[in-house]
Amino acid sequence: MHRDxxxxxxxxxxxxxVVGYIAGLVLLDRGxxxxxxxxxxxxxxxxxxxQRSDWALLxxxxxxxxxxxxxxxxxxxxxxxAARSGDSTLMKLVRRLGAAVQRGDEQSVTDLRRVVxxxxxxxxxxxxxxxxxxxxxxIVRLRTGVIEGIDFVExxxxxxxx
Amino acid sequence: xxxxxxxxxxxxxxxxxxxxxxPVFQSIERNFVRARWLVKLYYLLSAYTxxxxxxxxxxxxxxxxxxxFLWPLFWMPQFDPxxxxxxxxxxxxxxxxxAFQFPRVLLFRLTFVATFLCVAAVPNSLGGINHGHHGxxxxxxxxxxxxxxxxxxxxxxxxxxxxxxxxxxxxxxLSFYTMAGLWKISFGILNLLRGxxxxxxxxxxxxxxxxRVVQTGTDPLLVLPAIDNYWLSxxxxxxxxxxxxxxxxxxxxxxxxxxxxxILIGFHLGTWLLMEISFSQHVLFLLMLFVLSPFxxxxxxxREAAADLPxxxxxxxxxxxxxxxVPRSART
Numbered sequence: 049m050h051r052d053x054x055x056x057x058x059x060x061x062x063x064x065x066v067v068g069y070i071a072g073l074v075l076l077d078r079g080x081x082x083x084x085x086x087x088x089x090x091x092x093x094x095x096x097x098x099q100r101s102d103w104a105l106l107x108x109x110x111x112x113x114x115x116x117x118x119x120x121x122x123x124x125x126x127x128x129x130a131a132r133s134g135d136s137t138l139m140k141l142v143r144r145l146g147a148a149v150q151r152g153d154e155q156s157v158t159d160l161r162r163v164v165x166x167x168x169x170x171x172x173x174x175x176x177x178x179x180x181x182x183x184x185x186x187i188v189r190l191r192t193g194v195i196e197g198i199d200f201v202e203x204x205x206x207x208x209x210x
Numbered sequence: 211x212x213x214x215x216x217x218x219x220x221x222x223x224x225x226x227x228x229x230x231x232x233p234v235f236q237s238i239e240r241n242f243v244r245a246r247w248l249v250k251l252y253y254l255l256s257a258y259t260x261x262x263x264x265x266x267x268x269x270x271x272x273x274x275x276x277x278x279f280l281w282p283l284f285w286m287p288q289f290d291p292x293x294x295x296x297x298x299x300x301x302x303x304x305x306x307x308x309a310f311q312f313p314r315v316l317l318f319r320l321t322f323v324a325t326f327l328c329v330a331a332v333p334n335s336l337g338g339i340n341h342g343h344h345g346x347x348x349x350x351x352x353x354x355x356x357x358x359x360x361x362x363x364x365x366x367x368x369x370x371x372x373x374x375x376x377x378x379x380x381x382x383x384l385s386f387y388t389m390a391g392l393w394k395i396s397f398g399i400l401n402l403l404r405g406x407x408x409x410x411x412x413x414x415x416x417x418x419x420x421x422r423v424v425q426t427g428t429d430p431l432l433v434l435p436a437i438d439n440y441w442l443s444x445x446x447x448x449x450x451x452x453x454x455x456x457x458x459x460x461x462x463x464x465x466x467x468x469x470x471x472x473i474l475i476g477f478h479l480g481t482w483l484l485m486e487i488s489f490s491q492h493v494l495f496l497l498m499l500f501v502l503s504p505f506x507x508x509x510x511x512x513r514e515a516a517a518d519l520p521x522x523x524x525x526x527x528x529x530x531x532x533x534x535x536v537p538r539s540a541r542t
Contacts, residue, residue, distance in 0.1 A: 052367030054357040058374040061355055062381040062461075069348075069382060083339050085280045085331060086347050090386045094393035096418040098407045102425060122427040129273075134428035134486060140338025141278075159278060163337045166276035186420035187413070187437065 101183045103146035105164070106198065108176040120182070121168075130168050138168045146179060149202050165206040175206040235366070242369040244504035245376045246313075249356065251502075252349060253310035255494055256322060259346065260303035260329065264296075267332050271295040280331040280339075295332055302329045314358050323350040345383055346491045349499075352379040373504065377461070380499055384457040387474065391454030398451070415447035416440035419484055428486040436484050443484075450477050456520035463518040464505040471500030 069087070076084035105121040108114065122139075125132045141160060148156035169175050181199040188194055271292040279286050286294055302325035309318040330343035355378070357371040364372075394409050401408025408414050416437040423433055436443040453473050460470045475496050481487040507514075516526035 052365060054365065054371040055367040055374065058355060058357070058371040058378075061352075061374055061378040065352060065378045065382050066385045066458075069385065085282070085334060085339055086327065086344050088339070088341055088344055089393075090341075090389040091393045092341070092390055093418055093422075094390075094409075095397045095401075096407070096409055096414050096421065097401065098413070098417055100417075100421055102421075122425070125427065131427060134426040136426050136487075137333075137336050137338035137340065139425055140340075141336065144337060160337055162276040163278050167274045167336055170273065170275055184424070186417050186424055189424045190420040190437070 098185050098187075099183070100186055101181050101199075103142045104180055104182045105142055106178045106180045106200075108178065110172045110175055112174060118178075121177075128169065128171055138164070141168070142179070146181070146201065149179060161204060165204075169206055172206070173208040176203070177205070178203040238366065238369055238373065240508075241373055241504040242364070243362075244502070245372055246359065246361075248376065248498055248502060248504060249313050249353060250310060251498055252353065253306055253313055253319075253322065255498070256326065256346070256350070257303055257306035257310055259491065259494075260299060260306050260326070263329060264299045264303070267295050267299055267329070268292070270333060270336075274336060277335050278337045279335045282328045282331040283335055286335075298325065298328055298332070301325050313356075316354065316358075319350070319354055319356070323347065323354060326350055342489055342491050345386060345495055348382055349379050349495060352382060376499070376504055380467075380503070381458070381461050383495060383499065384461050387454045387457035391451055391457065394451050395455055409447070409451065412444050413440055415444050418447075419443075422485045422487075430482070430484050430486045432483045433485070446480070450480070452521075453477065459520045463520075464503065465507055465511075465515045465518045467500045467503035467506050468510070469512075469515050471496045471503070474500070 072084075073087050073089050076087055106118050107121055107124060108118045110124070110127055121128065121142075122131045122134070129135075130138050141163060145157065145160045145164065148160060165175065179201045181201060182195050183197040183199070184195045274291070277286070277291065302322070305318055305321040305325055309315070309322045312318055326343075326347055330347055334340060352375060355375045357368045357375075359368050359372055398409030398414070401414075402410050407417065409418075419430075419433050419437055422428070423430065453470065454477075457470065457474070460466045475493050478489045478493050478496075481489060513530050516530055517523055519526055
């Protein structure tokens, strides 16, 4: 009885589903470090090291007020909602922006910048900022705030809406 | 025994809990009843999830000026996002209710998965993808393969097919954790070979936690004690890697389903307390499919569960009962 069709092919479903999911991951990998939703390789916090480098946004001015010294986006908790809530979506967006700048993908840079400026900087009319790579030891930076170095990649500015 | 017969036997026994002997048939009946309730529970919790997403997605839609819509929402730019997202979450909630009330109707299960895919795409359409809803979506996909049952009157083949689909959902979810563990161990070994600090170094976990805090400026409840006392937190991290890496193995050990369910819930509690990363949907499906696993044994015994532990099972079997035979695991 158990050889009935209701069971016959479903017994293969567990391995087929796992293998199919992994095949989907591989086949849909577009090589741009962008995931193909809803597939994900579950590479969550895979790497840790004392010499970190990470994409970030360095803010020079907000609504014409210069920041001296310039501050990283997530340090401006009084200005931006996403900084206040520690929203990691922006962090991932900035990584994609950095990857797009690196490969010279102008269209993606324009599209991603629009989301950064219109949505994550909606609290300000004008913002001068730069895409940077910060280098640091995480524990030293946490305890003292010291960043070992900043590589400046590309300056941008959000202009006031017409 | 021929090779095809051998493979067939392994697949029957290993993946689906299919019976090899007549007495196991009784457990099929019991597991099937549990599985049907779990499917109902999945759609009930889906309705709750869709309802609880209405307010945050409405707020997000109101606040967002520009979007980076994922492919399931390719149609969204044709409409006003605030209203379209409102209708979408409402539709998802209603079909989840329908799937809850009529879980045997494929159309409702299919419509739920389609609408939930779009709903889950909304918070991820701002340029960065978070992964809290992926697992829930894939359970819905797996449940599309459920056979149309007739309740207690279902044939044994239908009941076994039903259980095979539940096993498939468990397998897929556990494979996610195993993938996460594989990445951590791979990079950990790589860093060891390079002579650099990494996941397998005593300060590795502390570095990971500190990095998360400085990246997004969060202030998790227990992060500072965990960093300051890294000799205590590091072994916990190693245990997490072990639990993730071996998760798929647990599929074949029903006596560990409840234990691994709680271990992985503990892991998600840790991601909140130490990193302010919430995986509430994962906690739900771990409770549902593992703590309440349809394959969990009637009689619970920590001693027997310890004997099934991946890698350490034989050692535990010897240490806990050197003179007694602990029964080998079998899918019940």
